[in-house]
Amino acid sequence: MKLNLSTLTVSDALAHMASGDFKSIDLVEALGAAIAVRDGELGAYVSVDLAGARAEAEAADRARAAGKAGRLCGIPIAIKDVLNVRGQPCTCASKILDGYVAPYDATAIARLRAEGAVFLGRTNMDEFAMGGSTENSAIKRTRNPRALDRVPGGSSGGSAAAVAGGLALAALGTDTGGSIRQPAAFCGCVGLKPSYGRVSRYGLTAFASSLDQIGPMTRTVRDAALLQEVLSGADPMDATCVETPVPPYAAQLTEDLRGMTLGVPAEYVVEGMDPAVAQAVQHAVERCRDLGARIVEVKLPHTMFAIATYYIIGTAEASANLARFDGVRYGLRATGATDPLDMYKRTRAAGFGPEVKRRIILGTYVLSSGYHDAYYLKAQKVRTLIRRDFEQAFASCDALLTPCTPTPAFRMGEKTQDPLQMYLGDIFTVTANLAGICGLSVPCGVAPGGLPIGLQILGPAMKEENILRVGHAYEVARGDQWLG
Amino acid sequence: MNYRIDIGLEVHVQLKTRSKMFCGCEVRVGAEPNTLVCPVCLGYPGAMPSMNGEAVRLTVRTGLMIGSTIDGFSKFDRKSYFYPDMPKNYQISQYDRPLCDGGAVLIGDGGVAKTVRIRRIHLEEDVAKNTHFAAASGVDFNRAGTPLMEIVTQPDMHSPEEAFAFLLALKQILQYADVSHCNLEEGNIRCDVNCSVRPEGQEALGTKTEHKNLNTFKGVLNALKVESERQIAVLNRGGKILQETRRWDADTGETAAMRSKEDAHDYRYFPEPDLMPVVLAPAEIEAWRAALPEMPAVRRARLVRDYGIPDYDAGVLVADKAVGDYFEAAAKLAPNAKLVSNWMMTEMLRLLGETERDIRTVPITPAALAALVCLTESRTINSNTAKDIFAELFEQGGDPEAIVRQRGLGQVSDASAIGMIVDEAIAENIKVFDDYRNGKVAAAKFIIGQVMKKSKGKADPQLVMKLLDARVAGG
Numbered sequence: 001m002k003l004n005l006s007t008l009t010v011s012d013a014l015a016h017m018a019s020g021d022f023k024s025i026d027l028v029e030a031l032g033a034a035i036a037v038r039d040g041e042l043g044a045y046v047s048v049d050l051a052g053a054r055a056e057a058e059a060a061d062r063a064r065a066a067g068k069a070g071r072l073c074g075i076p077i078a079i080k081d082v083l084n085v086r087g088q089p090c091t092c093a094s095k096i097l098d099g100y101v102a103p104y105d106a107t108a109i110a111r112l113r114a115e116g117a118v119f120l121g122r123t124n125m126d127e128f129a130m131g132g133s134t135e136n137s138a139i140k141r142t143r144n145p146r147a148l149d150r151v152p153g154g155s156s157g158g159s160a161a162a163v164a165g166g167l168a169l170a171a172l173g174t175d176t177g178g179s180i181r182q183p184a185a186f187c188g189c190v191g192l193k194p195s196y197g198r199v200s201r202y203g204l205t206a207f208a209s210s211l212d213q214i215g216p217m218t219r220t221v222r223d224a225a226l227l228q229e230v231l232s233g234a235d236p237m238d239a240t241c242v243e244t245p246v247p248p249y250a251a252q253l254t255e256d257l258r259g260m261t262l263g264v265p266a267e268y269v270v271e272g273m274d275p276a277v278a279q280a281v282q283h284a285v286e287r288c289r290d291l292g293a294r295i296v297e298v299k300l301p302h303t304m305f306a307i308a309t310y311y312i313i314g315t316a317e318a319s320a321n322l323a324r325f326d327g328v329r330y331g332l333r334a335t336g337a338t339d340p341l342d343m344y345k346r347t348r349a350a351g352f353g354p355e356v357k358r359r360i361i362l363g364t365y366v367l368s369s370g371y372h373d374a375y376y377l378k379a380q381k382v383r384t385l386i387r388r389d390f391e392q393a394f395a396s397c398d399a400l401l402t403p404c405t406p407t408p409a410f411r412m413g414e415k416t417q418d419p420l421q422m423y424l425g426d427i428f429t430v431t432a433n434l435a436g437i438c439g440l441s442v443p444c445g446v447a448p449g450g451l452p453i454g455l456q457i458l459g460p461a462m463k464e465e466n467i468l469r470v471g472h473a474y475e476v477a478r479g480d481q482w483l484g
Numbered sequence: 485m486n487y488r489i490d491i492g493l494e495v496h497v498q499l500k501t502r503s504k505m506f507c508g509c510e511v512r513v514g515a516e517p518n519t520l521v522c523p524v525c526l527g528y529p530g531a532m533p534s535m536n537g538e539a540v541r542l543t544v545r546t547g548l549m550i551g552s553t554i555d556g557f558s559k560f561d562r563k564s565y566f567y568p569d570m571p572k573n574y575q576i577s578q579y580d581r582p583l584c585d586g587g588a589v590l591i592g593d594g595g596v597a598k599t600v601r602i603r604r605i606h607l608e609e610d611v612a613k614n615t616h617f618a619a620a621s622g623v624d625f626n627r628a629g630t631p632l633m634e635i636v637t638q639p640d641m642h643s644p645e646e647a648f649a650f651l652l653a654l655k656q657i658l659q660y661a662d663v664s665h666c667n668l669e670e671g672n673i674r675c676d677v678n679c680s681v682r683p684e685g686q687e688a689l690g691t692k693t694e695h696k697n698l699n700t701f702k703g704v705l706n707a708l709k710v711e712s713e714r715q716i717a718v719l720n721r722g723g724k725i726l727q728e729t730r731r732w733d734a735d736t737g738e739t740a741a742m743r744s745k746e747d748a749h750d751y752r753y754f755p756e757p758d759l760m761p762v763v764l765a766p767a768e769i770e771a772w773r774a775a776l777p778e779m780p781a782v783r784r785a786r787l788v789r790d791y792g793i794p795d796y797d798a799g800v801l802v803a804d805k806a807v808g809d810y811f812e813a814a815a816k817l818a819p820n821a822k823l824v825s826n827w828m829m830t831e832m833l834r835l836l837g838e839t840e841r842d843i844r845t846v847p848i849t850p851a852a853l854a855a856l857v858c859l860t861e862s863r864t865i866n867s868n869t870a871k872d873i874f875a876e877l878f879e880q881g882g883d884p885e886a887i888v889r890q891r892g893l894g895q896v897s898d899a900s901a902i903g904m905i906v907d908e909a910i911a912e913n914i915k916v917f918d919d920y921r922n923g924k925v926a927a928a929k930f931i932i933g934q935v936m937k938k939s940k941g942k943a944d945p946q947l948v949m950k951l952l953d954a955r956v957a958g959g
Contacts, residue, residue, distance in 0.1 A: 083530070084523075084528075084529065084530045090529060090530075092529070097529070100529070102528075102529075102530075103523060103528070104523050104528075104531075106530055201530075201532065202530065202531070202532050203530040203531075204530050205529040205530045206529075206530065206532075206758075208757075209757035209758050210757035236534060237532060237534060238532050238534075238758075239532070239533070239534055239535065239758065239759050239760050240757070240758065240759075240760065316754060317754075317757055319564075319752075320562050320564055320572075320574045320752075320754070323564060323566065323572060323573035323574055324527040324529070324571065324572045324573055326566065326568075326573060328568050328623065329526055329527065329528075329571070330528070340566075340567070340568050341566070344566055364752065367564075367752035367753075367754055368750055368752060369750045369752075372752070372754075376754060
């Protein structure tokens with residue numbers, strides 16, 4: 001049987017390259033061909049660096065031949081365009097970073113590079129990771145590979161579309177309120193949002209510093225575990241990155257769930273939820289029970305405040321984080337300005353899209369003198385309550401099972417005129433970011449029309465091994481039935 | 485009507501660290517623009533701060549010097565405003581949990597001591613430096629991210645002179661703590677000055693104005709003189725003081741309105757999410773406290789006690805820590821500390837003042853000064869010769885004993901050698917000698933002058949006098 005190189009899993013590709021079936025350069029050529037055929041339609045990538053990828057693949061092949069293969073030697077990975085890769089543009093899908101070339105590698109990139117990964121190209125996203133459909137990209141539209149009239153989700157929509165569409169073996173995404181898990185659910189791939197502090201954020205263009213995390217987007221849970229092992233670990237360049245030892249996630253995977261207690265939160269059922277989603281998640285819960293897990297109901301009583309809390313804290317931090325884009329040192333600088341203030345106004349008016357402006361204004365407002373206590377401070381208090389909800393739930397279970405999104409992927413343009421509806425779609429994912437815990441999205445079914453549905457598995461902070469184990473056992477039991 | 489002036493200062497002090505506050509870039513003045521920079525201090529996308537522990541130590545050390553409370557928990561906050569010298573358009577500073585709370589600085593020289601209370605000391609990052617050219621402006625980010633300590637006082641100073649005295653006392657403490665280079669020309673110390681006036685007897689403070697970023701103490705003094713007089717004149721006319729930021733023009737000696745309260749920034753402080761809070765263990769704080777240097781006032785008393793010098797001299801010598809250090813080093817090697825002090829108070833400070841030099845860079849070493857004192861004390865050289873040698877050592881350095889030996893500058897104290905010269909002088913001026921013998925005291929001066937001339941200044945004048953008197957007595 002002829003292998004389709006562009007749809008392999010990372011672990012299969014590593015095994016094949018280890019036994020000499022093909023080389024990294026073959027993977028790069030196969031993916032390059034797939035991108036040439038299909039990315040015009042999908043729009044997953046904002047830029048592809050085939051020449052660079054070929055050079056890296058050849059270096060990886062030489063390293064492997066010399067017996068010096070790293071843990072991801074020769075694996076082509078797509079990178080969300082919000083991460084700094086030395087010598088490459090990093091647009092954040094914004095016009096304001098026009099012309100910017102990163103002078104350094106993000107720590108996550110450096111770690112992948114050190115293990116021999118090959119950087120194929122940069123994926124599309126919502127501008128500055130603000131959005132849930134990738135429609136806020138100032139660069140291009142990205143389509144859902146399972147249904148071309150649907151959005152791929154967001155903000156890591158390009159990464160999800162690349163992995164699900166056979167245009168990369170794996171990708172990096174970032175998740176501030178669900179931006180890895182939701183597009184993974186919409187496109188039918190696996191997405192892991194690590195615990196806050198598990199992966200260094202150094203080199204990730206910040207949206208909301210206390211919520212952002214970098215994580216893998218892959219075809220299988222095992223692949224996510226492989227990448228996560230490489231990404232995890234303390235970094236002197238990120239003071240919020242913790243020292244907790246990194247377990248061998250992939251080696252600890254099991255095919256049963258005996259001895260595990262899984263919680264099902266009563267609050268994760270909302271009005272307007274697609275019945276197919278509720279049903280698929282219910283089936284997944286039953287399957288986990290069959291695998292030996294004990295299923296218990298848990299309460300997360302402050303869930304209803306999560307969206308408001310998230311949009312206050314996230315926008316407050318964003319309003320400061322995005323202040324640096326002013327035309328002084330890099331990126332776009334508007335012409336015709338008469339003084340510095342005028343230059344800022346013109347540059348930012350021309351460089352930022354409407355959603356980014358909306359969030360900067362919201363964030364500026366909630367931090368303003370006179371409103372700070374009523375919004376920002378109150379939101380911080382609610383955040384503490386949400387964190388406590390999870391601490392209490394995790395006192396009696398190892399992980400939680402929830403839907404990842406209330407509905408499958410929606411149509412392109414369906415919600416662009418209604419930001420509030422777009423925000424409400426984040427209901428099941430924002431809590432993990434507010435609480436700093438880890439979350440995994442694994443495909444668990446399809447809605448009518450073949451639209452993928454994601455099961456979200458939430459775990460305690462720094463317990464990625466728990467959710468990876470649940471996800472892997474479930475995935476093996478589920479089989480390949482809905483995968484494209 | 486009589487008015488009371490209330491002055492409060494915010495003093496920004498660049499700390500003496502090797503690297504910047506939140507990155508590894510070197511802290512150095514005078515490098516080519518934008519050569520001491522990296523993604524962090526340039527505010528590049530994705531860059532994150534890592535805290536400089538040495539800057540925390542130096543700030544806490546300053547607080548311990550002035551009696552601040554250090555509770556061991558502190559955090560950083562973002563202070564947002566747009567300006568081209570701000571790489572991120574927010575400054576990482578400290579809002580509600582500064583490293584040091586409270587404290588006090590004693591001002592006044594010996595006589596009337598007065599306390600200026602310190603409100604807080606916090607740590608932040610310095611901004612870049614803008615330079616304005618004919619058609620454009622340039623930003624040099626070398627300075628951006630330099631650790632900057634802000635010392636905020638209570639409005640406890642009631643005259644421009646008191647504010648000036650406070651700054652001198654504070655600078656002295658900073659030098660003693662060795663936390664800053666304290667070089668005003670390089671902008672190591674910059675002040676924001678708040679000033680208000682109120683009718684004598686009124687409880688509440690008047691409306692204040694602020695002058696930002698004054699970089700000389702004289703500038704603070706002069707701006708405060710002009711501003712307090714301006715405010716009093718406004719009130720006397722029946723006018724009102726507006727809360728505003730004003731600009732001091734040192735060239736014209738005038739202050740002018742710059743920005744009113746309505747235009748004031750809303751800094752939108754919130755906790756810096758990229759940094760963990762600073763938590764200091766009590767044992768660590770205590771270790772830092774144990775390592776504190778002597779305070780200047782304590783040293784002054786000790787110099788009087790240990791070296792037997794007048795209080796006034798001690799006050800002058802401790803004013804500059806380096807001068808005090810120099811004195812102590814020399815005094816330990818010299819037979820007579822008071823003589824060392826005399827040299828310091830006269831020749832040394834005079835030459836330092838005339839040449840505008842720093843005592844740490846002059847060629848004359850404390851050991852050389854001590855040796856010079858030995859040579860005068862043993863009367864090997866006379867005082868005029870000593871002064872000449874001091875001036876030479878000050879410029880070129882060297883060993884005074886070697887200079888005296890090589891040039892034969894030693895005072896001749898050999899009675900037989902000098903006796904021969906005395907006899908020669910008497911023989912040549914027998915009439916003058918007779919006058920002296922007959923009671924004309926002034927005549928001796930002429931004979932002694934002749935002896936000094938013949939000995940090329942090396943004869944010990946007291947010995948000459950003794951020998952002359954012996955000749956008179958001996959007939």
